[in-house]
Amino acid sequence: MGAAALGAALVMVGLELTLRLAPAGGGVLFRRVDAANPVLRGAPGSVWVHSLGWSFFNPHRGRLNNEGFNDPQDYVRGAPVIAVLGDSYVEATTVAYADSLQARLRGALAPCPRVYSFGRSGANPADYVAYLRWAQRRYDVAGAVVLISAGDLEEAATPREGGNYYVRADDGAHRIAVMNYAGPGPLHHAVNASSLARYLLNNLQFNPITASHALGRTSAPSRPVHADRDWIVPAFLADLRASLPPERVTLVFDADRRAIADGAAPAYPPERARMIADARLSGFTVVDLDPAFRNQRARDARKVDYAPLDGHWNALGHQVAAAAVVDAWRAAGSWRHAAACPGPQFASPSDATHAPSGPR
Template sequence: MEHRDFQNGEALCVPDRQARSRRNIWLGAVVVLLACCLVALVLEGVFRLLPVNEGLRGLSVDEQNPVFRFTPHRESVYSRGWNFSIVNRVRTNNYGFINDHDYDPALTTPLLAVIGDSFVEAVMVPFAQTGVARLAHAVGAAGRVYGFGTSGSSLSQYLAYARYVRDTFHPAGLTVVIVGNDFDESLRKYKNEPGLHYFAESPAGDLTLTRLDRPVPWWRDWVGGSSLAMYLYVNLEIRDVWKRFAYRPGQSAISRPRFVGNTAAEATSERVADSDRVIEAFLRQLPEMAGLPASRIALVVDAPRPELYDASALKAVSGSYFSIMRAHLMDRARVGGFEVLDMQPAFIADYAQRRLRFEYPDDNHWNGTGHEVFAGLLQRSKVYRDTFGFVQP
């Protein structure tokens, strides 16, 4: 009898122990969640005191707004990396481009438009040190210099900007800044980022300019409102973490490409052939898109950096993809009547004289010195002279 009662009592205790165990698990989970929230709040407070990248807040791209721009009339902090190695404060003007001054399409003074990607956007450079600002200052009241640049743009996107600038501002001259990743990334075959224009293969086999519409992501304002989230998403670039582990020692040169001019150095026959088609389509369409003859358009071509600081290093990359494509572009552009401004001899000559580098230690974009050389080269150009009627010393 006693044995049976003991068993019954033991059976009654089992559900109690299970219930207590479940409660402990839930309490533990709640404690961990509250602790995580507390840590997140503390980190949020800390990062609000630091120069976290605040983002530029791109607008939607659609039929009503056909080219990618940023939210107008907004000041924000730009910073790079986990340790804020570059910090700058930037302003988007009334048309949503990075510029301390607004654009006025009603003015009749001659306008030189400068189109490009992040090299023209130049969020890492204090505005007064940018090429656009230097040129505008040099021209003064005699004319205007407006910049139209957004990160990620390529030759195909430059055509869309040229058409937009033609219809909105009616420039007297045009400058297009061309860098290493502008060629193959103009094709949807190689890149497919919403909000930009790309060349797509038509049924007839031609390259046609195609816009990829871009709604504002639903999570953009939520992430943008948190300094901790922006630090993780922009400064740490956690969305691209996988790329840091994609290349491991021992892989082939194809799977682990060396970069020259911000793009993979490998020049396969297919990649070069595709890029040559892009160059032909770009040069053929640019005068019509810009509303200008080729003689009023200057193409500024970047140089392989940092290889240009050493003659042997520069010679060693002569067969790289960027070196090949920049040569193809310049040759065909000259035949087409465009003015070609090669940054390579300009950079080499300036470096020999001043021994100042043209990019940041951890960022290959032009620094203030690079922009200075760019502005000086453009001021000596025929397009500059034809636009404003004089040449600055």
């Protein structure tokens, strides 16, 4: 081995050892996805690390539970369950669990029903339905809280490795298809074992592999298969109605928080207003977070997310969202999801929406 190669090797080893002391992002290996296992889940017990950028901004660590989700409680049968469904906002690796939407709802409803979260970064409405159906086969799902975030409808008809997506036939009928994922290969295991590799791929976003080969990236074509997304709204709502009575489903719509912070008009796609209106007409509980975040902004100047570095909610954002959900349940007179629980009681608003656990 030449001197240059030896020097480079020593530098790499030094960087690897140094970065093992730092919160380099990553750590989760996903299980295979196919018709028999139609939802993407991590390996149970996997330790994950979140941080952003070269400076390891907003570091968090956690461990996946027995079902492969980011929730410190193992999921067990034997009591009614509320399923909290969504993408990375519900996966919630950017906040401590105690600060998350699902933890706050769990505190508001304790001791019954249980609140289990089913969130995955990059998930879309087709995935939400697939996760709900998957959960119903395993647990007594009494109700669901579904978070709709920016880009969800655009992604709902786009095939993604390991993900579900909507397909529409010529006659207008729709179905949910799944794009298989073979599971982690040797390269995935090698990357996962190296802090240096995870830092390059996740923190610095340096990926030598073509994007179409990366798990969770959009496959060709890169744009949604159906430019017309109007049909996805009724398809999604119909699938939710087929899974649970509408009165047991709460739909939570995220807001254009950048516009709210800037005092500008929000830039919402027309499908958002249509889904809100149709969902209300169908009997779903609807929580529009736009007024909730505006009211928070009017009270004080604290941010509800990590913008401009990261658009995800911070602890305050999760707090505001949870309070809006609990307020909507109270406005209905009682929490209808909990009908299967003997004598369900709300916790006090302060218990349901406690202050963030620390500065973010």
